[in-house]
Amino acid sequence: MSSRKRVCIIGAGASGLPSIRHAVLYNCDVVCFEASHAIGGLWRYKPEDTDEGTVMKTTVINTSKEMTAYSDFPPQPEAANFMHNAQLLKYFNDYADEFNLRKYIKFHHKVLNVERASDYVKTGKWKVTYKDNEGQQKEEIFDGVLCCTGHHTTPWLPEKWPGQDTFPGKCVHSHSYKDHRGYEDHTVVVVGVGNSGGDIAVELSRIAKQVYLVTRRGTWVFNRIFDYGEPFDFVVGTRAANYLRGVVPTKMSTWFLESKLQHRFDHEKYGLRPAHHVFGAHPTVNDELPNRIACGMVRIKPNISEFKGNTLVFEDGSRVENVDDVVLATGYLLSFPTLEKGNLIPVEDNEVSLYKYMYPMDIEHNTLAVIGLIQPLGSIMPISEMQARVFLSVLTGESKLPSREGMKKDSEIKRRMMAGRFVKSRRHTIQVDFTPYMDELADLIGCRLDMKQLFMSDFSLGMRALFGPNVAYTYRLQGPHKWAGARDAIMSAADRVAKATNMKYKHPTTMETWRNSLIIIVIFAIFIYLLRYC
Numbered sequence: 001m002s003s004r005k006r007v008c009i010i011g012a013g014a015s016g017l018p019s020i021r022h023a024v025l026y027n028c029d030v031v032c033f034e035a036s037h038a039i040g041g042l043w044r045y046k047p048e049d050t051d052e053g054t055v056m057k058t059t060v061i062n063t064s065k066e067m068t069a070y071s072d073f074p075p076q077p078e079a080a081n082f083m084h085n086a087q088l089l090k091y092f093n094d095y096a097d098e099f100n101l102r103k104y105i106k107f108h109h110k111v112l113n114v115e116r117a118s119d120y121v122k123t124g125k126w127k128v129t130y131k132d133n134e135g136q137q138k139e140e141i142f143d144g145v146l147c148c149t150g151h152h153t154t155p156w157l158p159e160k161w162p163g164q165d166t167f168p169g170k171c172v173h174s175h176s177y178k179d180h181r182g183y184e185d186h187t188v189v190v191v192g193v194g195n196s197g198g199d200i201a202v203e204l205s206r207i208a209k210q211v212y213l214v215t216r217r218g219t220w221v222f223n224r225i226f227d228y229g230e231p232f233d234f235v236v237g238t239r240a241a242n243y244l245r246g247v248v249p250t251k252m253s254t255w256f257l258e259s260k261l262q263h264r265f266d267h268e269k270y271g272l273r274p275a276h277h278v279f280g281a282h283p284t285v286n287d288e289l290p291n292r293i294a295c296g297m298v299r300i301k302p303n304i305s306e307f308k309g310n311t312l313v314f315e316d317g318s319r320v321e322n323v324d325d326v327v328l329a330t331g332y333l334l335s336f337p338t339l340e341k342g343n344l345i346p347v348e349d350n351e352v353s354l355y356k357y358m359y360p361m362d363i364e365h366n367t368l369a370v371i372g373l374i375q376p377l378g379s380i381m382p383i384s385e386m387q388a389r390v391f392l393s394v395l396t397g398e399s400k401l402p403s404r405e406g407m408k409k410d411s412e413i414k415r416r417m418m419a420g421r422f423v424k425s426r427r428h429t430i431q432v433d434f435t436p437y438m439d440e441l442a443d444l445i446g447c448r449l450d451m452k453q454l455f456m457s458d459f460s461l462g463m464r465a466l467f468g469p470n471v472a473y474t475y476r477l478q479g480p481h482k483w484a485g486a487r488d489a490i491m492s493a494a495d496r497v498a499k500a501t502n503m504k505y506k507h508p509t510t511m512e513t514w515r516n517s518l519i520i521i522v523i524f525a526i527f528i529y530l531l532r533y534c
Contacts, residue, residue: 004029005395008128008142010114010338012105013041015372016148017092018070018385019392020101023146025481026392031140033130035110039096040089042152047178053152055085057179058203062195062224062285063379064231064469065500066493070095070385071472072483074492077499081231082224108133114368115340117141124365144395145368146388147339154333156350156426163307167326174200174329185209186324189312191304193219193272194427197329198286205297212312212320216303217423218274219284220261231497234469237378239451242435242470254278265290271300281423282375282431331427336370345370350426355407356441357430358387366394366401375427378434382472386441393445393480401444435470447479464490 005028009019012034023030035052038044042053060082061068065075068088073095079087096102110131117125126145131137155173164171174196180203188208190201193215201213226232235241245253254277267273270293274281292298302315312326313319334352336345345352345360355361358369369391372384393399401407422428442448454477455462465474473490476483498505 005143006141007031007392007395008033008114008126008140008145009104009148010111010146011035011041011148011150012039012107013148013150014043014092014381015150015384015388016041016146017095017101018381019146019148019371019388020104021070021095021099022385022388022392022481024099024101024104026396026398028144028392028396030104031142032105033109033111033128034105034107037107039102039105040092041148042150043085043088043092045085045089049176051153053150053175054178056177056196056199056203059085059199061085061088061379064224064233064497065091066471066497067231067233067237067469068379068381069472070381071476072485072489073098074473074485074489074496077496078503079500081497081500106132111338112137113341114145114147114338114344116363121364124367126368143367144391146371146391147336147369148371148384149338151334151373151430152332154335155328156331156333157328158330161304161306163309165307166309167307167323168310169324169326171326171328174327175332177327180204180207183208183325187320187322188212188325188327189214189301189304189320189323190327190329192329192331193284194282194329194331195284195286197327198284198289200327200329201298202286202288202292205292205295208297211292211298212301213298214301214304214314215272217276217281218267218272219281220258220267220274220278221265221272221289222261222283222285223264223287224285225287229501233378234494234497237434237469239435239466239470242433250279270294276423280421281425282377282427334373334429339368344368349429351429353408353411355401355411356387356390356444357432358391359401359407361404361407361411366391373430374432374437375430376432376434376437382475383432383434383438383441385472386438386475389447389480390441390444398480399445438470438472438475442475442479445480447475447477449474449477458487461487461490464493469493 007023007028007030009016009032012032016032020030020032043055045057046052046054064081065079065083069075075091111128112131113129115127117127126142127139128142129139155175157173177200183204184207186208187210188204189212190197191214193213201211205211222232224232226235258278270290305313305315310323311319311321312323334347334350336342339345353361357374359366371387372380374383376383394401418431422431439448449465454465471490471493473486476486
């Protein structure tokens with residue numbers, strides 16, 4: 001590294017915090033601008049009306065604590081496997097305290113614009129204009145910029161339905177929904193069956209007179225808990241499962257997973273079965289929705305056809321009278337208003353063209369990146385951390401990216417793959433699969449696991465890395481900034497999961513673990529043999 005790089009990080013939320021952490025590890029002079037008074041971003045619940053992104057008061061994370069954790073900060077054993085937003089915010093605060101990150105954060109500092117410096121072509125530097133905590137507008141020059149502002153701030157509203165202006169009740173976007181207060185004994189229509197729509201419908205069904213949940217195409221509903229009470233991502237988020245998805249015919253894996261979901265409840269009977277298969281769209285994670293439908297407190301409806309005052313007519317001809325409230329859980333717009341006044345990264349039909357969903361490809365230098373702009377089948381937090389590691393490794397000269405031509409080719413291949421796999425939708429423009437994408441990023445900086453070498457040097461760890469969940473700690477076993485605690489964090493992950501529900505739980509003995517591992521190896525080997533040779 002020829003000189004110490006000066007780095008600007010915009011936002012101190014789930015993506016900004018690990019960016020600060022790794023900027024420090026890379027010996028950068030780091031400044032984080034945070035517009036609000038505290039860290040946490042989206043995950044810091046805000047009861048007041050605000051332009052900031054915020055979770056609902058009752059929001060619980062959809063991925064387990066171990067799969068959500070950063071690569072060098074395992075969660076406490078007593079922490080819930082699926083943490084309430086307040087508990088996740090505590091994890092962020094503990095993380096910030098553990099690594100002394102707050103001293104790099106300038107609170108009440110709002111970034112107004114980021115633009116190429118006058119000598120950008122030569123140096124790749126950026127000019128950041130911001131308003132400080134005294135309301136003064138200032139400018140500073142940085143070698144690199146990480147934009148960690150998230151993509152849940154600008155609500156997307158569909159075109160108005162015929163007659164919508166005649167509706168006398170309240171019609172709000174889910175961005176403005178905080179809690180159930182004010183909806184007691186009301187008839188409520190929730191539009192959209194994604195995670196937010198499902199959560200709102202379930203919550204309101206306990207206090208509203210009746211809730212109707214509107215969906216155009218239906219959805220596959222996942223439970224957070226898999227067989228035997230295991231977190232679902234502990235089972236499906238393993239390297240072994242990822243490998244099987246690569247060798248098992250898609251129809252077979254689709255049939256298997258859909259059968260598991262149908263075994264829990266028949267999506268057709270409950271009015272939710274979509275025309276697309278389970279891997280064709282982002283699933284909805286909701287433990288209670290089937291029960292609320294079974295109780296009759298949530299009723300499924302097709303898309304709205306028109307409003308007639310306080311009566312809603314649906315595309316199947318049915319109607320609901322005396323509707324009090326409509327909540328639009330219709331997603332968000334991708335936008336980058338602070339990056340050259342919104343002109344640096346073009347957005348068309350909610351699609352952006354970024355290398356690895358990070359780097360603009362129509363500028364000369366790789367000195368600015370968007371962090372956390374992904375919709376993963378898994379947790380965003382470890383991915384944001386890995387993206388930050390890639391950016392900082394490249395910025396400091398430790399790693400190199402492909403040529404612009406190579407970047408564009410890679411992005412086009414991904415775009416075609418996603419278009420061929422997913423239903424065309426605004427929410428499927430930044431979709432990634434957790435393990436394959438993490439491995440792609442890890443390849444760029446040399447921290448991807450060499451499984452063959454790992455098995456030869458540490459068989460027990462190799463077994464956990466292959467058949468256990470692909471936790472972020474595995475990407476700190478080798479490569480830049482190896483973490484001495486990575487092995488122990490991996491080996492003890494299952495124990496922390498068990499202790500979340502029973503602190504007296506006794507983990508299997510080494511002999512029991514070896515016996516179970518040998519059984520798994522034999523079954524796995526037989527299955528692969530049958531696939532290849534039968």
